[in-house]
Amino acid sequence: MKIKSTHLASAAGVLFIASLIISLMTVLHGSTNGNLSSPRYVSVIGDGSVKVTPDSVRVDASVSNLASTSAASLTATAKSADQLRTSLKGAGVDAKYIQAVNLSTNPEYSYSNNGPAKITGYRSTQNFSIVIRDAKNSGLIIQNAQSAVGNALSINSTSPYVFDQKIAESNARTLAIASAREKAASYASLTGSKLGAVLSVDEQVNQSGPVPLMAMAKTMGATAAPVQVDLGQQTITITVTTKWELR
Numbered sequence: 001m002k003i004k005s006t007h008l009a010s011a012a013g014v015l016f017i018a019s020l021i022i023s024l025m026t027v028l029h030g031s032t033n034g035n036l037s038s039p040r041y042v043s044v045i046g047d048g049s050v051k052v053t054p055d056s057v058r059v060d061a062s063v064s065n066l067a068s069t070s071a072a073s074l075t076a077t078a079k080s081a082d083q084l085r086t087s088l089k090g091a092g093v094d095a096k097y098i099q100a101v102n103l104s105t106n107p108e109y110s111y112s113n114n115g116p117a118k119i120t121g122y123r124s125t126q127n128f129s130i131v132i133r134d135a136k137n138s139g140l141i142i143q144n145a146q147s148a149v150g151n152a153l154s155i156n157s158t159s160p161y162v163f164d165q166k167i168a169e170s171n172a173r174t175l176a177i178a179s180a181r182e183k184a185a186s187y188a189s190l191t192g193s194k195l196g197a198v199l200s201v202d203e204q205v206n207q208s209g210p211v212p213l214m215a216m217a218k219t220m221g222a223t224a225a226p227v228q229v230d231l232g233q234q235t236i237t238i239t240v241t242t243k244w245e246l247r
Contacts, residue, residue, distance in 0.1 A: 040246040041199055042191075044183040048175025049237040052168045054160035057138040057229055059130040061145075063152050070105045070122040077103075077124035080152040087148040088130065091141040097131035135160060139227035160231045162207075169205060172238040177201075184244035196245030206237045 063084055065076035081100070088098055105124040109117040132138040138158070146153055162168060181195075188195040 039199070040193070041243045042184050042187045042246055043241065043243050044180050044187065046176045046178070046180025046183065046240045046242065047237060048172040048177075048179060048240075049235055050168050050172045050175070051233045051235050052162055054162050054231045054234055055133070055135050056161055056163040057132045057135050057231075058159045058161060059132060059138075059142065060127070060156040060158075061130060062125055062127045062154050062156060063149060064123060064125040064154065065152050066108065066121045066123045068121055070107075070124070073122045073124040074105055077126055077152070080149050081126050081128075083149045084128065084145055084153060087145040088141065091137075091144060092134060093130065093132055093141065097133070099129045100126055101129050102127040131163075133163065135229070135231055139229045142229070143227040158229050160229065160234070162234055162236070165207070165236060168236045169238060172236050173203070173240070176203075176238045176240045177242075180240055180242045181244075184242065188244075188246055191246065193246040196247045199243040199245055202241040204239045204241075206239070208235050208237075 061084070063077055063080035065073050065080060067073035067076055085095075085098060089095060103124070103126045105122055107119045108121050108123050110120045111117050132141055134141065138160075142155060142158070146155065185195050187193075
């Protein structure tokens with residue numbers, strides 16, 4: 001009986017594939033038994049905090065006027081807004097830090113138990129978000145703006161903050177990495193290992209600061225005490241989660 005050469009070639013191919021599968025299984029089996037070692041490491045968290053004095057103040061303000069017609073109230077509010085801008089710019093506040101965030105005109109009503117509500121006038125309001133870079137003189141700048149605009153101006157809130165946090169974050173980051181390295185070195189020593197290179201770093205930035213309290217009357221005379229915005233200190237904290245190689 002003769003066996004064709006094509007059948008012999010097919011059989012040889014099957015044997016080769018079977019041999020390759022066995023070889024791959026051997027490699028995989030060896031890796032699961034620990035023949036291929038993975039790097040040893042320790043994961044630690046480091047914190048770094050710095051305290052800085054805010055150099056800017058964010059002000060939430062609004063101008064508002066009530067008139068018999070919507071057109072009149074809008075005109076009056078536009079005038080008040082211009083007075084506010086002029087005062088701020090005269091105090092050195094850059095125009096790019098004066099942002100009008102909303103403008104609205106709405107009717108106002110009086111209500112009675114004996115009849116329907118009646119329109120008593122129209123109120124126009126424009127809100128502003130203002131950044132004062134001269135934090136130390138921010139109270140005086142706000143006070144002068146209040147005097148220039150009068151009762152139409154309302155100061156809704158003030159918030160000191162650090163305008164550029166890059167330097168503070170860099171210092172906090174240095175402290176955080178040093179803290180993580182110290183912890184990792186301690187673990188290495190306790191486990192009889194040597195500390196190797198850092199394998200990964202994840203960072204989280206947090207900031208906190210006091211909320212200032214500022215009281216201001218609607219109208220102030222010449223003898224009124226100057227307004228003071230207490231800047232306090234702001235804490236910037238960086239937390240790093242790191243992995244260090246152990247040798």
